[in-house]
Amino acid sequence: MFSNLQAAMWMIGVLLVVMMLVMTVTLVIKARKVWFKKKEASILAEYNDYLDYVQLQLDEEERLRTPLKPLGSLEKKVLQKELLQWVDRLDGMHRRKLLQLCDDLGLIEFNMQRLKSPFSLTKIDAAYYLGALRTGKATPNLFSLLYKTKFDSSVYILARSIVQTAKDPSEVSEALRFLIDNGKQQAQLIADISKETPLDLRELYTRFLEESNPSYIEVGLIGLQDQVELDLSERVHRFMESENRDIRQAAANLLIHSMDLTDEDVEYYLQFPDWEVRKLFAEWIGSAELIQYTNLLRKSLNDTNWIVARTSGQSLIKLGEGGFEVLCEVAGRLDQHHGTAIAKELVEEELKHSIDQAHSLEDITTYNQKVFVYQKFIGENASLTRVM
């Protein structure tokens, strides 16, 4: 019993020591953060006039001057945080001038040094700011850090910085290939990262379409959505037959963006086996106001998938007067098709919406036209009249 009690007393002692340690560490972290916040506020107050000067001179031709006093590392940290927030919000000449100023302030060299730190958090912090500084000089160092880093969330932060600093598409390609080859199916995230560069990546994305790894194809298809190649649609059609749902979706999106589709193509994809593709095309017809496909949407109102059917109805409304008339015509039928119910629901929804939004004479005229069409196909409706 004595030895048990003695062991227990020892345990109490150990627990107390560990507790004190944990508390001390926590308090030190807290105190450091409080100190940094105060220091940050005082530095910003000290450089307030200088920051005002930078803002005022952004529109001028001449190069921005650096502060008279050399900056310490804490001042560099605070000013870089402030200036790079502006960089993210600006573009063109303003951005170039600010980036030049950051270089003149020694921020690039400062972060290049921090990239060599033994602490991974400091390295990631430096990499993040080097990316924001768009400095091509840092790209090789960022690559070597990327290859040494365990594949977790950090690699996406590093890859984003590499893409931001890249001066040649081959560097972007190397970073993207690293992510695709070593990561999971994260095509959307990779495509988002690739958008950080102002470089023209059309050729790179097009090359990705020839790869056998589906992730490359998906990144290529997503990437090309903003950099349309007009002669591409032929090659993209074959990806619509892919067994991979994500590739079909990305290909469908690209086809819609390319706008290089024949009437037969549109009809084909509105009857495609994958309902998500059908929905995408139905939605696109409405948002692009392609009135030539009104009749195809009329058919899609009876799609077996209710989401597609409803989307088709909503797109008919977006097509304007003609589309609304078709919707009323379908709504006025006496059959039991679910398309009829959906059409009726959407028509009433649209009429209520129109009267709520009628603020000018033109709005009221449009609304009256709709009511006329409604009454022509459906007749007087008590519930609707009450709402009106």
Place this chain on the structure above:
Amino acid sequence: MRDVLLAYGIFAMYYVLTINTIYLGIILFSMKKIFKIMKESFYSKYDTLSGSKHVPPISILVPAYNEELTIKENVRSLLALHYPKYEVIVVNDGSGDKTLDVMIDEFELTYHPPTMIQNTIATEKVRGVYYNPEFPNLYLVDKENGGKADSLNAGINLSHYPLISSIDADSLLEKDALIRIARKYMENPDEYVAIGGNVRIANGCRIKNGMVEKVNLPKKMWPMFQTVEYLKAFLGGRIGWSEINGLIIVSGAFGVFKKDYVVKVGGYRGGYPGEDMNIILKLHRYMLDNKLPYKIDFCPDAVCWTQAPDSYKILSSQRKRWGRGNLKNMIEEGRFMFMRPKYKVMGWLTIPYNIIFETLSPYFRITGLLALIGYSLLDMSGWTIMAVFMTINVLFGTLLGLGSLLLEEMAFQRYPKFRQYFKMIGYTVLMFFGYRQLGILWRFLGHIDFFKKNNSWGTMTRTSWNEDEEDQAA
């Protein structure tokens, strides 16, 4: 007799020590992961992502039962999220109060017959769907009462997107909460089937327009206990469990799920509380049965603020409900995974830990304490043993609490003042002098309710988010 009591008392002491030691191990896993979380949290480009068209769209499901006091702010906060494409589906579960009217008035919603709802998962009868094109991403489903799980299933039936997020109607999401979870999901969309958010206690915080404007600790005792309890459970516990893919629960207050898999496991289980743990258990089981690679993770920087019960009556009712739900889940799902090699971490660690150290803990702890008291009464010298045991228990538990506060300080710092830190330490210690014992008792009473087949919801009242402002105005 004396020896038997002492032996059992010592067994109970080691039982509690084992719980604390396992928890310490889990906190160490959390410590290991915290640096990764800090990097993600500080340096991921959330601003860029929240405007990106590459982010997956999400359907937010908000089951609402008698939520007339909080529903407006909650929905307003959801409509203001920084997220590119999402919809909010509020499901009124046959509320007896004015939840439906409040929603209709506030957002000028109009009735539509429920034709737009699919019957993917069977639910109670849906009376209608309310909608206003002015709020194109807001839907209100009105259905007959069927419970929270049934409401979530009805929401799934209406949802248009491949990811769903369940959110309690008494909770407020931070503007970037969804995008933070989505970024994690985008790293590995094939394997993530569920990601939970971090739930924090909003009592005491200043709320304006459905947003937490200033973070404060609660003024009242019960919510304060829950604040330190949640910090320990979420930061100390869930980060660690998620590191080994052994997370047993994604809080019903805020989580994101892959819809396909939720449908494949039959949706949420109705009729009993604990549907949030149940769906995670079913997902683990389904993925492991079918040998599919998967991950269920926790995203501590995606924050949801919730109202904690602020009275003994409501808190005891909630905890009894949790106890009942936990027991039901272990009987329904846990026993099939207990010590089965094919269920890996779940089979060998999570489920055994949960059954032995959570579900059965009231029995061991209560009887162990009684044995020690009995032994001490028979032999007054035994008081020393009891006092030493109690001290170790309190110190060990406090150390775990301090570990969670360290994690909070390193990565999140929601409570920056020194005063707040010491107040939290005070409550961490105080918990061992009544609150923890009550927790054990409530769980035990929950088990009794389960065996008596008492499946009522118990006491549950909501307070307006603007209570403080209203108080001041008065």
